[in-house]
Amino acid sequence: MELRQLAYFVAVAEERNFTRAAEREHVAQPGVSAQIRRLERELGQELLDRSGRGVRLTEAGEAVLPYARAALAAVEGARFAVDELTGLMRGRVAVGTVTSHNVDVAALLAAFHEDHPAVDITLAEAHSDALVDGLRAGDLDLAIVSVGKTVPDGLDYEVVTDQPIVAAVAPDHELAPHDTISLDTLRGRPLISLPRGTGLRTRLDEACAAVGFAPRIAFEAGAPEVLAELAARGLGIALLPRSFALTRADRLCAVAIERPALRGRLVFAWRADGPARPAGRELVVRARAMARAAKSA
Structure with a gap:
């Protein structure tokens, strides 16, 4: 037969x-x-x-x-x-990431490369909006992106971090003595932020629009380290993830924002129907395991 x-x-x-x-x-x-x-x-x-x-x-x-x-x-x-x-x-895998985070991407990719040395790996940095577009188009298999309460349509994800976005100011700034401020307190004040297209900036623009004003962006930079340095020199209020601001407590005061609170989530994201490439699907499995292990540690 x-x-x-x-x-x-x-x-x-x-x-x-x-x-x-x-x-x-x-x-x-x-x-x-x-x-x-x-x-x-x-x-x-x-x-x-x-x-x-x-x-x-x-x-x-x-x-x-x-x-x-x-x-x-x-x-x-x-x-x-x-x-x-x-x-x-013998495939390939394409990874994207926002510019600044505490995810050990090098360890993730190194372990993958050790097990699958014939797979070509590419890594590129971009804003969250561009990374989301890359995932949807199938150009990227996996990306680390910043999102709000909801994840963009067509994507699945695993949360890496979920933390407040704070107002970071120099120690002699008028807001430094405050533990918390309302979002409306930022109205008309010079702000220091990441550019449009980034997750943090999207959260800021959306929250300010919801309470009836547009943020006054005095300085804009693509790296949180630059935002922190500008704020430490008294040039305005930097919008930063709380953990990032606290690492610079000797030069910055982190003031919580309430009514409404600003929060930012960093996630591993991929297409909801899964990456097309087998290597991409394997990397997603490893990224999810990495994120879950970090949360349970």
Whole structure:
């Protein structure tokens, strides 16, 4: 019994016609007939009733059909498994990340490379909006992005950090003595922020719009370290993740923002239907495990 015999039998059973079955299998019609005859001789039963204008299954044919389909499906599954392994072992994976965070991306990629040395890995930095576009387009398999309460449509994610965004000011700033301020306190004051397209800036713009004002951005920079330095020199109020501001407590005061509170989430993100590349899917599994281990530590 050969696989092609089962494939031709299933094709004729489904098409109810030898000619159409041959066209579907891209072979000559006599070849289909000959192979099915051989299958029938091997099984000792006729599988097809050829007496009428069309082709019908005999009782034996009805009994054999589900097994023939199952055998072909099993072979297809084996081929898919091999293709997956080949794609993983010799594929590529593309990763994106925002510019500043505490995720040990190097450790993640190094461990992946050690297990799959033939996979090409690329890493690029960009704003969250650009990274989201890259994920949706399939250009990126995995990205570290900053998001708000909801994740952009079409993506799935694993939270890495979820923390307040604070107003970071120099020790001699008028807001420094305060533990908390309302968001409205920032109205009209010179602010220091990441540029548009970043997750933190999106959170700020959305929150300010909700309470009726546009933030006055006096200084804009692409790295939180630069924002912190500008604020420490008294040039305005920097909007920074709380943990980042606290690491510079000798030069900055971190003032909590309430009514409403600003929060930022950093997540591993990928397409909701999964990366197209096998290597990308494997990296997503590892990234999720890394994030969960960090949260449980």
